[in-house]
Amino acid sequence: MANHKSALKRIRSNEAKRLRNRYQHKTTRTFIKRLKNTSDKTEAQDLLKQVVSMIDKLAKKNIIHRNKAANNKSKLTRYVNSL
Numbered sequence: 001m002a003n004h005k006s007a008l009k010r011i012r013s014n015e016a017k018r019l020r021n022r023y024q025h026k027t028t029r030t031f032i033k034r035l036k037n038t039s040d041k042t043e044a045q046d047l048l049k050q051v052v053s054m055i056d057k058l059a060k061k062n063i064i065h066r067n068k069a070a071n072n073k074s075k076l077t078r079y080v081n082s083l
Contacts, residue, residue: 021063028054035076041083048080 002008031051038044052073059069 021061024054024061025058025063028058032072032076036079039083041080044080044083048076051076 035047035051055069058064059066
């Protein structure tokens, strides 16, 4: 157990950040699945803008690696273009 007041605060703040990051990451994965299951091109294009924005935010906050973000965006863009 932590001995210092600042360490206790750090534990609380880390847990809050972990839950927030987990929620954002899971939400993004859900939107990616929704995009992959879409067969309508116009709907997919609208969804792609939203998903790319979400992926960029995750990469900016180091929740996912920037290369993983780039790979995801590339694959999703290719999928939408193939519709």
